[in-house]
Amino acid sequence: MSALLELQNISVSIGSAQLLDGVSLRLERGQTLGLVGESGSGKSLTAMAAMGLLPLIGGHVSDGSVRFDGQDLASLNDTQRRALRGRRIGFVTQNPMTALDPVQRIGAQIDVVSRLHLGLTKQAARARTIDLLTQLRIPEAQAVAEAWPHQLSGGMKQRIVIAMALTGDPELIIADEPTTALDVTVQAQIIQILAGLVREKGVALLLITHDMGVVAQICDRVAVLYAGRLAEEGPVAPIFAAPQHPYTTALINCIPQEGMARGTLRGIPGAVPSARQYPSGCRFHPRCTRATADCAALTPPLITRGDGQAACLHLPEVAL
């Protein structure tokens, strides 16, 4: 069975800057793929590429292909691509506070999706909206549909955005850091909802997050991005048990764990390089504890290991 979403070795450029370099991802139906990495590593760009929305920010896929259900997005025309968005691919943004049109009522913002993609009448669309809101355990769905965005709390808004993503009955949901702006208790609610969708509706979920905890708890696979390149990708359990890439190790070690003694947290020295000055060779080498002279000189290839892949010169498969 072919993957539902497949990024094949894609590169993304905005203007003259190449911001993503040879990223490949696979997401099967019913699976959850976590995409992690520090800020600025290219997670959102990857999501935009998958949505075909790069032109919005002035970017384009300069190499490789994005395939949805076997179809190359590049081979579709605008109308066909639009027919996918909102219908077969749902999108959940990072900040629910700004994701809703502040001058339109909640209901109307959801209705439009089913009217556009499912061809429902006004009444039918509203019925569907109410139904969805109820499914997401939103109390007084009727009233909420008539409310203005500013009248709702952050967690509620994020649920509305999810409802919007669900309206077209999508096969894939792309969620770009859906909980970062929310309080921890609300964060748990939202993650639970997303995980439930995968479980109950069998949708595939591309979950962008910076929280390794979330990945560990609900993802099937995880992809680690660093400075526009894929560092490591594979099923969650083996990666957490034995990360192949020093960056993955470092990321996991950044999280204070229960029982850790004070002063043992190390973090990753330095900062993510900006796209204009990516280091040569392995882009992680300036911050890597295991870096050697080779790391600065050679670009590590993406090596397939078992069910996953990683790009590090220190992997045993890499013959120097």
Place this chain on the structure above:
Amino acid sequence: MIEIEHLSKRFQTGGGFLKRPRAMLAVRDVSLTIAKGEVVGVVGESGCGKSTLARLVLRLLEPSSGRVVLDGTDLTSLTARDLRAARKRMAMVFQDPYSSLDPRYSVADVLTEPFTVQRRPLPPGQIAEMLTAVGLPTEMAASHPHQLSGGQRQRVGIARALALRPDFVVLDEPTASLDVSIQAQIIDLLASLRDQMGLTYLFISHDLGLVRYFCDRIVVMYLGAVVEILPTADAAPRHPYTRALIDSGFVPDPARRRAIAPLSGEIPSPFDLPPGCAFAGRCPRATDRCRAERPTLDDTTHPTACFHPL
């Protein structure tokens, strides 16, 4: 060393021409003692009054009632002039490293400012020394904030806070806007500085995991009030809210997956709190009593404001 006694802060907003203002208690009757060398954490969700508490403690805001005593001096009754002098002994690191540095100031200017405002001579080599102490290259002295990354800025902010060698530092979510990787660096730095300089910290965060890693004692706040004070970082929680906070965290270990059991219900508006326990609406253990009567911290070694502690 620090005694916080019945501190409260009332905010009024929205008053205008022919319009009645609305009032809320951002901090409600908070009392707390911090011993020298201790690291006390404050956790709570957004808007529960953590930052307000921090400002009140340093008297960057005038409290509506209550007092703060630092080593026997009542900060709340000091004159403006004495207060300014007293500021040598205490400092604050701010949440947002982007707006906490004057964009027109170079790093050197930022680090000189504490000496200027306290009318103290700047010891030679001091700036380089401070930069080194927070792990920044000395060349960075000439840089301006816009040339620095978030982590670097926060280091500059820490260096500025420590410039006058205070003994008490309030850290208001110093890592909230940073990446986890950078957060770990900063926490690490704060820990080592504390060891070197014998600092006392009031550490504010919304991340219970982080607080449990970093602090000796933990104050849990909910809607302006303290609901529990964990005597040690690994003490088992007694308040259902603390429990919920712990359960909301995701353990970064796929081997220890567990069902997510989030709280239901919404946080009430601080402008019209229910008469009883503020958490009652979301609490799985809530009873009619909780909804009618407001619990206070009990007098145990593990103070908890709950009628039905765990």
Place this chain on the structure above:
Amino acid sequence: MYSYLIRRVLMLVPVFLAVSLVIFLILHFIPGDPVDNLLKVGSSPSARAEIEARYGLDQPLAVQYGIWLGRVMQGDLGTAIVARRPVADLILQALPHSLRLGGLAMLFSSVVGVALGVVAALNRDKWPDRAVMGGVLLGSTMPSFWLGLILMLIFSVWLGWFPVSGARSASALVLPVLTIGLGGTALVARITRVAMIEASGRDFVTLLHAKGLSPLRIQLRHVLRHALIPVVTILALRIGWILGGAVTVEVVFARPGLGTLLIKSLSQHDYPVVQACLLMLAMAVMLGTLLGDILQAAMDPRVRAALA
């Protein structure tokens, strides 16, 4: 909402008092005595006193203000000293001309300005954007009297399409409306463009795209709607500007109107008329802000919520 409206209208009262006081006081600092205009040369002090008494000029300033304000409240704007007729008559004669000119100019600026702003925003950084913004910049930097004269030279003198001056036919409105309107168009186009571009970058627009809506629909139905909020607010705030811009243009095109009346009365030191003209303009400004606030509240539920 209604309580807000009432509050907002009540709020105009102190503002109106402040404005009227300022207008009243300012004019008393203007040198030159209108009474001189009325007096026969070499007339006796008693004749002067009589005239001063007739116009209330012999009272203390505070009393004069009180009397004046009281009369204004009753719609009595006094008698023009030079033109010797009720100021209200003069104002009523002038006002329709100014309103017609100002209203049309406003309409022109908003319609054309929004259209140009949209075109520019949709073609951001491409040639239509550059052309529109360039033209708009030039339009807003030409002194309006100059623009008026040049338009008059081209369209009236050389081409003979429109009358040179006056207000005797509808076609006489074309050039003055254009002259004032071009400045406003520039402003509106610029705000529209910036507001559209700014709104396009907002998260909810990304989400609209993600919902599969067509880009044109997003721009025109959603983004433009947002962009119009600042445009409407600023336009309403600029009512005073438009009427003020009418001053020079009315003079250039020798049109009757508040502007011409104001300039004339100002030079004749005809206090009551100047006061009335300024009061009219101030009222227009106040109503403009009121209208702006109301429209903003109507267009933006967040504003409504903040006000309620």
Place this chain on the structure above:
Amino acid sequence: MTLPAPIRALRRPAGAPAGLWLLLVIAAAIAAPLLTPYAYDIQELPAAWQPPSAAHWLGTDEFGRDLLTRLIYGARTSLSVSGIAISISVLCGMTLGAAAAWFGGWFDRAVTTVVDLTWSFPEILIALILVAIIGPGTTGTMVAISVAYLAQFTRLTRAQIMTLKGETFIEAAASLGAGNAHILFRHLLPNALAPVLVSAMLATGDAIILEATLGFFGLGAQPPVPSWGGMMSAGSALVFKAPWIIIFPGLAVAITVVAINLYGDALIAELDIRARMRRAV
């Protein structure tokens, strides 16, 4: 090391020609006597009304005076009057705005109310009334222009300081024990300066138009001193007979103001203060 922003702005696409034009105009204004063989005030009545020619590149006016010469000298008047007026306005406006933002309370409310009101009135009206009070001439024009723009700078400064007051670095300074004076003079005002100065520059453009308009009403610089507005005013009477008399000064105003705007935009981009300028409107 990076160059100062005004110079960096010159390297932007629109900033370059705009900046050069402004430099040219300023240089010409300063070096006026050296640039032209004619005097601005000597009448040559038989040579009146000449269209542009080799001897008089822009033609002559109704007194046979060389228009180019008068245009250059007019730049002196227009630029200096608007420049000085705006400088005064900025000084007073900053003081007033800073005081209002700083002291708050009834003082702030009073200032805001008055300022908002005057701000809603077109500058030309305010200026016309003031000139009527002070009397025509350069001094009157300068005072009128500075008062007309006072509201703008007061508002802007106040808005800037109000925003800045909420910035954490102000609180940080206070937490170090900084006094009011330090915060005001070392943080708030320096940070408010860039937007205020840039908008002062843009306002100078508007002031040139305003000066020209007052000149058109015969209230600006008095003859024979040339000013762009005065020249247009004189030329307006016979625009159909000698259009060049009014066309060139009008173009001078328009181009100069365009240049000021373009250069100002470049400066705003270079200083990265667009958002701050917009917020303050």
Place this chain on the structure above:
Amino acid sequence: QEAVFVLNTSEVGAPTYNPIKATNLNKATTLIFDRLVSQAADLSYHPWLAESWEEAPDGMSWTFHLKPGVKFHNGEPFNAATIAAWLQIFKTSENAYMTEAIASVEVVDDLTVKFVMSRPEPNMLYNLSSSYMSVIEPKSYTALGDNYGVTEVYGTGPFKLESFTVGQETVLTRNDDYTWGSPLAKNTGPAHIAKVTFREIAEDSTAFLELKTGGVDMLLGVPADLLPEVKKEPNLAVLTMPGQDVYYMPINVTKAPFDDIKVREAVAKAINQEEILASVFGGVGSIADTFLISALPESHVSDAAKIHYDPARANALLDEAGWVMGADGVRAKDGVPLKVSLWTQSDSIFRRLTEVVQAQLKAVGVEAEITTFDSSMIRDQYKTGTQQLAVRSYNWDNADIVDWFFGGDRLGYPNISMFNDPKAEELRKTAMTGSKNMAERVTNFTAYHEYVLTQFPMAPIYQPVDSVAYNADRLVLPEVLNSPGVGSTAVMDMEVKE
């Protein structure tokens, strides 16, 4: 038949059609009101509302026989009682001096009145032909108060007021009952034109453009500098008549340095009238070398008294007065530079004229600083008496204007020169009240005028011609125009081509 006329710029803004209260009346006034006496182009007097009149041989009484059947616009009859009431009201007028010599008015019968004089008044007929002595309707005048002439006005003239917007336009409609026109016109009975609109346009050039583009039919005043432009247009015609204006430079004799008669004479003779005539006025009109228009016999003063451009004398006088030429071309005395103020009004022709005057003064070392005032405001400024030099003009066709502008009892305004000379006052008294007949009056006024000239309270500059421009495709003007200007007489014979 409708026509649109544009009033002369000097008449713009006239606030009222009340001839009693007005200080500035426009041409439309002459269509609303009739006068007792009409004046022909040769300045002779002819009947109008008065069919005939007799002056007593000693000049101590006048008897007027009124035209029967004349009615005001509001239906009131015109008769001897009207005259008595009107002259009673006229006593309160700004121009009451015109009837000063009338001691009382006797109603002889319905159509006969007799003026009993307190002294002979040789100027009587002139005064009665002046538009300020337009015959008003006394009843409505009293009833309307300040509104008379503004909202409503009733005269006996060939046109009725339909609407009046100050500073904008006045619309008149034909008085269909009118049969009592002045015999100077061919048509004495209702006018040919049914409706006349008088527009007020402050800028001469705008008015010209309106005429050129067909927006209006006639300009009642065309400044000399526009005449060449008008003549270029094939469809426009110009009618030129002797003018009644004089442009001059008043000199304030009380303000240093002009308290020194030498300096006054110097600046007066520094004005190059020929150059101004040629350059500013395109050679149309003539120079002025006395204070009066040359059509008046009183302007024939001795050559010595006439004031002509004489730079050598100007320089010599200034040297003599102690003002030494400095290196910068400005004279100075005791370290004080010879800087004086030069006021003018904002109308473009004045601004241009003044700039030339400024340059001419500069040529003899006098630096004049121009201040421009709005034309309606400058009068207040004169009243302050702080002026030094000014450039202005007046429009009058009687020698008594010398009295008006130089009478010692009118200092400030209208006596801008602040001239108050004992000898002049004596001559003035004789001229104004001491003449028994016209010939005597001319002699007395000439002497008074001549003396005033020798004291240099002003410098005469220029006398324009009166030019009217009209659209020949639209208007037909009578071949001969038997009146001093385009007024009622001309309009009666005017026709519009359809």
